Amino acid sequence: MKILIMPDSFKGSLSAKKAAKVLEKSFSQVFPSAAIDLLPVGDGGEGTLDALSQNIAMKEVWQTVSGWDGRPFSMRYMQFQDQAFFEMADLVGLPMFSKEQRRPLDILTIGLGELILQLQAGGIKKIYIGVGGSATVDGGIGLAAGLGYRFYDKEDQLLSPIGRNLAKIAKIDDTNVPELTAEIYAVTDVKNVLCGESGASVVFGPQKGLKSEEIAATDQALKQVYNLVDDGLVNIPGSGAGGGLAAGIVGFAKGKIVHGIDFVLDVLDFDQRAQDADFIIVGEGKMDQQSMAGKAPVGIAQRAPKKTTVLAICGSVDQQVLDFQAYGIAACFPIIGQPGSLNEALEKAEINLERTGVNVARLINNARSKCFD
Structure with missing residues (x-):
């Protein structure tokens, strides 16, 4: 047996x-x-990287990026040949914050974009990002800022790339964004869309610490931003994962969304191993x-x-x-x-x-x- x-x-x-x-x-x-x-x-949520590393000989590497509070943070990734894997949860995972500390609209995710550029500069051709288990709802604008995007309000004032400023965004400047040559994938553990009743704010916001009076406003703010980026992204399955990071990977990094468990099962050669x-x-x-x-x-x-x-x-x-x-x-x-x-x-x-x-x-x-x- x-x-x-x-x-x-x-x-x-x-x-x-x-x-x-x-x-x-x-x-x-x-x-x-x-x-x-x-x-x-793992299925794209926290722990996916550890699960993969138990079955594939990958090299663990640590890189300094901007942390959730703007201070330097040592972020890990795994490398296999010219591919790299890292998890959003290693930078802004929900378990890193007590219930009293959870402020999903005030946490920075700039380090994710910084790490993408560092990996690309190091010769990585494919980058897989596990986007589950996060403590944020920022629609991916933090990652975008790490790539070089800048966000401005109606008065042309530069905005900090946090969820609380989503509704203020009136202009997006990509002047400082370098060419992205690496293939980038958002590995998602859910299929929720970005906005609406099954969206990032409504479904996952409360567990991240989003207050009841902030849910609808954040949902509307996410729609507003993606009207500037690509309004078709709000209805893509999985775009709501990671507080909307998956949508950001597609909209700002020209990436693709892949269903986490299918991705993991393919990597682990599940169909062959389960055959008998x-x-x-x-x-x-x-x-x-x-x-x-x-x-x-x-x-x-x-x-x-x-x-x-x-x-x-x-x-x-x-x-x-x-x-x-x-x-x-x-x-x-x-x-x-x-x-x-x-x-x-x-x-x-x-x-x-x-x-x-x-x-x-x-x-x-x-x-x-x-x-x-």
Whole structure:
């Protein structure tokens, strides 16, 4: 029997690699002779780079850029031949800020554009940017400023490239933008568009700290800016990822949007590795409506061979999500065993995951045994 273990990270508690190791321990106890293949994944959100680096020999490099507060910041990227991979979340990731510190309209992302230019100058031909897990809603104007764009208000005053100034932008100057010769890709973990009811401000703004009275105004400001850039971008699937960074990569850096989990599965040669798998075990911190929109567990399930059974083991499961089979997942098992606080759940994630993994493995073993009686 072959089991492919492919969790995403359990945010706030376990990395994808650690979760895969825990599940391997669980299933090995019940199936000691099974071929267990670990393939931790990411879907464009934070942790994607770490997941890729576990499976591909990439060189880790650190480069100094402008940080979220304008001060020098050491930003990492991974290099493979003439390709580079980095994550927005390494510069402005939501976990970097406490709830009291979250100010999505006041955080700078200039360093992302600076890093693109540095990589291009170093001979990199393809640049992949994971845009999930950010603490910002700036529509990509920070990255644009790092590339050399300048933003002005009606009085021709230079504006700081932060989300709070989106509504003030009346003119965009590209005089200082060099030729972009590298191919640039926004690797997105969601398919939300930039504006509207399923847009960056409305859907993701609150979790980043956007106040209720700021949501509609920010959504309108994003529309206003992209009327100046390219109004067609607001309806492109994935353009709302990263607080609108994905739209900015297309509009300001002539880049393209790629769906994160499909990109990762292609890089990891998933179709070949899953060809003879009997079971694929997927998982993430919380299975909810966003998961159903194509995040890692569902993306994997939809590409799995039809003969392979896909099971999900997650930190928790939203009560509104019930029809897992419609998305290719046979069953979903939450690991929380008893009522408690969020902190308790995070602290006990490894113990709970191992216990649940063993129980799922025993269920499989029992069912298989009865089938062959």
